[in-house]
Amino acid sequence: MNAARWLAQALIAEGVDTLFGYPGGAIMPFYDALHASPLKHVLVRHEQGAAFAANGYARASGRVGVCVATSGPGASNLVTGIADAMLDSVPMVVITGQVPTTLMGTDAFQELDVFGMTMPIVKHSFLARRVEDLPRMVAEAFRIARSGRPGPVLIDLPKDVQVADAAHLPAHAPLPVEAPPRPSDASLHAALALIAQAHKPVVYGGGGIALGEAVPAFRTFVDATQIPTVLTLRGLGALPAQHPLNLGMLGMHGSRAANLAVQEADLLIVVGARFDDRATGKLAEFAPHARVVHMDLDAAEISKLRHADVGVRGDIRHSLTALTLPCAAHLHGRHGAARRGWRAACQQRAREHAARYDAPGATVYAPALLKRLSELAPDAVVSCDVGQHQMWVAQHWQLADPRRHLTSGALGAMGFGLPAAIGAQLQDPAAQVVCVSGDGSFLMNVQELATLRRYRLPVKIVLLDNQALGMVRQWQELFFDKRYSEIDLSDNPDFGAIARAFGIQALQVERADEVEDALAALLAADGPALLHVAIDQAANVWPLVPPNHNNAQMLDPALDAAADARAASPSEDSRHAIPA
Known part of the structure; x- marks a missing residue:
C-alpha cells in the first residue's frame, strides 16, 4: 500500500467515481494505482480538456469534479480550467x-511551481512533503x-511521496461540510421593511441560486410575491x-x-448575484432610483460594487423561505x-419587445435555430x-434549470464547450x-x-460557422470604424x-428551410454527431449596451x-404602451 494506492481509495471514499486526466512522468505512480482501481478515468487529449x-x-451534477495531470506542462495546461x-x-x-522533493527547487525536468502559479485562482493549495500529510490534505x-x-482546490504530489509506504495510514474519512450560516433575524426584518415600501420592485437573480440549491425556494418566492424578475x-x-414574471437576462446583451x-x-432584491460589469453596464448609472436588498452567502460580495441598503448574509435558501x-x-x-400596475407594465413591455424569429431571407437565422432546438430537446x-453563439443561447434557448446551462461566465474561456459537454x-x-x-x-x-x-x-454538437471571430468582428464594426483586424x-x-x-x-445545413429536418436528424443520430451550420458573417447579437x-x-x-413604425402608425394597443 503506497501513497498513490491510498489516494485512489481516498477518492472513492469521498464519493468520486469519475476523474479526467492525462498521464506523465511525475504522476505515473498514481496512474499505476488507477490500473487496479474501480475509479473511471477518462483519458482526454489535452490537459485543458481534463480541467x-x-x-x-x-456544474451539471453539483458534485466535486476531479482532474489529474503531471508536473510542468501538464499542470500549466490545467490553469485556464482552474481559473x-x-x-x-x-x-x-x-x-x-x-518532481521528487529532493529535486524541488533545482529546475529539474518538468518542474514548475504549480503551487505558487495557481495560488490566485484556487480556494486553497496543498503541497504534500510527507506521506503522513495526505489524510489531512485530501479531507480538507x-x-x-x-x-x-x-x-477549486489543488493538491501537488511529489513523485517520491506517491511511492512512499502508506500501510500505516488510516482509512480515509471524509470531513463533514458545515451548514451555511443562517441570516440574522435583524437583516430579514430590515429586508422585509424595504420590500414592503417598494412600488416598483425587481428581483435580480444570479448564479448563487443554483450554487445554494435554492431554485425551488427562489421560484416559490417569485410566485408568491409576483415581482418581475431578471436573471x-x-x-x-x-x-x-416562459414564466410570466421572467423578463429575461439583464446586461450587455440582455432583453x-x-x-x-x-x-x-x-428596489432591487438581489439574490446570489454580484453586480458583474457585464450585467450592470455603467455601474454609476445602474438602477439609479433603486434601493438594494442583497442576499448572498459570501459576505465579501455584499456592498462590494453597489452599496446594499440591507445585506442579508447567509444561506440563500433559508433567506428566501423566511421572506416569502x-x-x-x-x-x-x-x-x-x-x-400590480408596475407588474403589468413590465409584462407588456416584455411582450412588445419579445424576440422575433421570422428573419427574412434564405440563410439560417441562428436565434431561430437555437430556439427550435431547445423546443425539440426541452430537457x-x-x-x-x-x-456570439453563447449570447444567442442565453437569449433564445428555453432554459428551465440552471444546471442544464453550462457556460463560462466570468472568465469567458473559448474552448470550454466540448470538454464541458463531455463532463456533463x-x-x-x-x-x-x-x-x-462557434468556428x-x-x-x-x-x-x-x-x-x-x-x-x-x-x-450532439451544433457548430455555428460564420467564418469569423464573430463577437470581435461585431465590436470592430460598431466601435472601431469597421477596421477588421485578425478576425x-x-x-x-472542412468541419x-x-x-x-x-x-x-x-451533417450540414445552409438554408433556413433545411433547419427542421437537420435538427431532427441530429437528435436522432446514434451516438455523437456534429451539425455544421453556415450562418451570415454580418449577423450581430442584439440588443447591445455599448x-x-x-x-x-x-x-x-x-x-x-x-x-419607429409603431410611432408612425400607432395601433389601439400601442397608444397605451410604455415608451421604450
Missing part, C-alpha cells in the same frame, strides 16, 4: 504530479471545495424561460424588458395597486463556448447533452472529438470532414425600426 471536463461534470472554476464558483479538486481539499462558496447569464433557468425594468425600479410569506402579504396589501443540458454526459449517461460552439472556439479543443469517440458519448476565418477547414476523421457522424453606457442605452436596429 474543463471536470468543470462541466461539477474558470474559481471565477464561476465550481467545486473541483485538482491533482498534479510534482474536498471539504474546502464543497463548503461555503464552492471552488444574470449564470442565473438563467432559475426561473423557467430590453429586463434592462429597462431595472433602470426604473425603486411576509413579503407576499405586504406586497398584495399596502401599495398593491401600484405594484437537454446545453454546453456553450464563448462568443459522463455525470449522467442518460442525459441529452448538446454542445453549441473560432471549436478549434481550440477540437482534439476532444477523440474522447467523444473513444467513450461513445452521444453528445477572418475564411480558411476554416464535417474533421468530425468524420474522428469517426463521428457529420461600453461606458447605462443599460437603458441599448443598440438594436430591429427593435428601433419597429418602434
